[in-house]
Amino acid sequence: MSTVHLAAACASDRPQVTAAKVRALWHAAGFDRVVAKGDLTAIKLHVGEPGTKTFVSPDVAAALVRCCVDAGAKPFLTDTAVLYRSERDNGVDHARVAAEHGFGLDRVGAPFIPADGLIGADEIEVRVDGKHFETVAIAAAILQARSIIVLSHATGHLGTGYGGALKNLGMGCASRKGKLRQHHGRPPKIDSDRCTGCGSCAEWCPAHAIEVDRVARIDAAKCIGCGQCIAVCRDHAVEHGWGFGGARLQQRIVDHAAAVVRSKQGKIGYLTVAEQITKDCDCMGKSQRPLLPDIGLLAAQDPVAIEQALLDLVRARAGRTLESMSYPRLDGSAQIRYAEEMGLGESQVELVELPA
Numbered sequence: 113m114s115t116v117h118l119a120a121a122c123a124s125d126r127p128q129v130t131a132a133k134v135r136a137l138w139h140a141a142g143f144d145r146v147v148a149k150g151d152l153t154a155i156k157l158h159v160g161e162p163g164t165k166t167f168v169s170p171d172v173a174a175a176l177v178r179c180c181v182d183a184g185a186k187p188f189l190t191d192t193a194v195l196y197r198s199e200r201d202n203g204v205d206h207a208r209v210a211a212e213h214g215f216g217l218d219r220v221g222a223p224f225i226p227a228d229g230l231i232g233a234d235e236i237e238v239r240v241d242g243k244h245f246e247t248v249a250i251a252a253a254i255l256q257a258r259s260i261i262v263l264s265h266a267t268g269h270l271g272t273g274y275g276g277a278l279k280n281l282g283m284g285c286a287s288r289k290g291k292l293r294q295h296h297g298r299p300p301k302i303d304s305d306r307c308t309g310c311g312s313c314a315e316w317c318p319a320h321a322i323e324v325d326r327v328a329r330i331d332a333a334k335c336i337g338c339g340q341c342i343a344v345c346r347d348h349a350v351e352h353g354w355g356f357g358g359a360r361l362q363q364r365i366v367d368h369a370a371a372v373v374r375s376k377q378g379k380i381g382y383l384t385v386a387e388q389i390t391k392d393c394d395c396m397g398k399s400q401r402p403l404l405p406d407i408g409l410l411a412a413q414d415p416v417a418i419e420q421a422l423l424d425l426v427r428a429r430a431g432r433t434l435e436s437m438s439y440p441r442l443d444g445s446a447q448i449r450y451a452e453e454m455g456l457g458e459s460q461v462e463l464v465e466l467p468a
């Protein structure tokens with residue numbers, strides 16, 4: 113059985129109140145043993161797509177930074193490039209969005225450093241021997257960091273039913289190539305109406321899989337699915353399909369999560385924000401109303417237990433499952449079952465609520 117600690121909290125808490133709760137959870141969940149003096153510590157979070165208002169509060173990130181600094185570590189905030197058209201599809205704009213959403217050095221006390229570099233190509237292939245992949249592509253800085261705090265926002269999700277720590281780990285720490293493989297592993301497609309024939313994608317393609325004759329064309333037999341053409345095309349002419357969702361996508365995400373968890377034995381902690389839980393995730397770029405009243409902040413060293421505790425708490429508070437309020441056709445618990453099968457943690461949970 114794994115222990116998960118809960119601090120009742122809400123998004124409108126004052127910064128000092130949030131800081132005190134985060135610090136209490138830090139000690140209760142043993143993060144002072146996870147993060148040590150001299151560690152380069154990654155705080156993996158989602159800074160929110162432009163247009164979204166309900167992402168994790170910068171106050172929570174700032175409080176974690178303070179705890180890391182007090183432990184003698186060198187924290188940095190981090191995330192990876194997204195697959196879709198977004199200001200978060202390259203490192204420069206991603207860092208700017210982070211600053212605009214309150215995650216700048218001046219406010220949180222740590223820099224935002226894209227984990228997979230300027231165009232989502234800084235990656236390390238890691239052996240996992242999972243159900244779907246022998247090896248997976250993980251953002252380099254995630255593996256190079258000595259310790260990680262996985263700071264997740266609980267939400268519904270259109271592909272997986274819900275998203276929490278496992279999705280933040282598995283999809284959020286994968287490089288662009290890793291994300292492409294999770295969704296389907298097929299080559300991207302060129303939208304010939306948008307393509308100007310500029311040739312940038314062909315110059316960057318590491319597999320020489322692109323030829324440009326008025327418009328670009330991808331040779332599927334040569335393509336290795338790295339996704340670099342998606343990143344470099346400024347005309348948004350390179351598209352990828354979202355492929356499959358449901359249990360298969362969840363298991364493919366967990367295969368990637370396994371690479372991160374196993375690389376950081378005893379050096380990874382999880383803090384999940386169960387506040388402003390919305391139907392869709394923070395990638396949606398729109399204002400959303402929360403599905404239920406805020407629950408609080410959860411902390412643990414077990415990614416399976418913290419997910420189970422989150423789903424149990426939502427069901428107890430709302431009287432129904434998170435997926436039933438977001439995407440009822442999806443069973444989000446497939447990711448928990450497979451993560452337990454992969455040995456990432458335990459779904460038997462002892463929930464300990466901190467005194468108010």
Ligand code: SF4
Binds near residue numbers: 313347
């Ligand atoms: S970078 Fe984009 S616009 Fe330029 S050739 Fe490639 S697909 Fe076409």
Ligand code: SF4
Binds near residue numbers: 300320321334
């Ligand atoms: S995904 Fe990578 S290998 Fe495939 S065409 Fe694009 S740049 Fe080339």
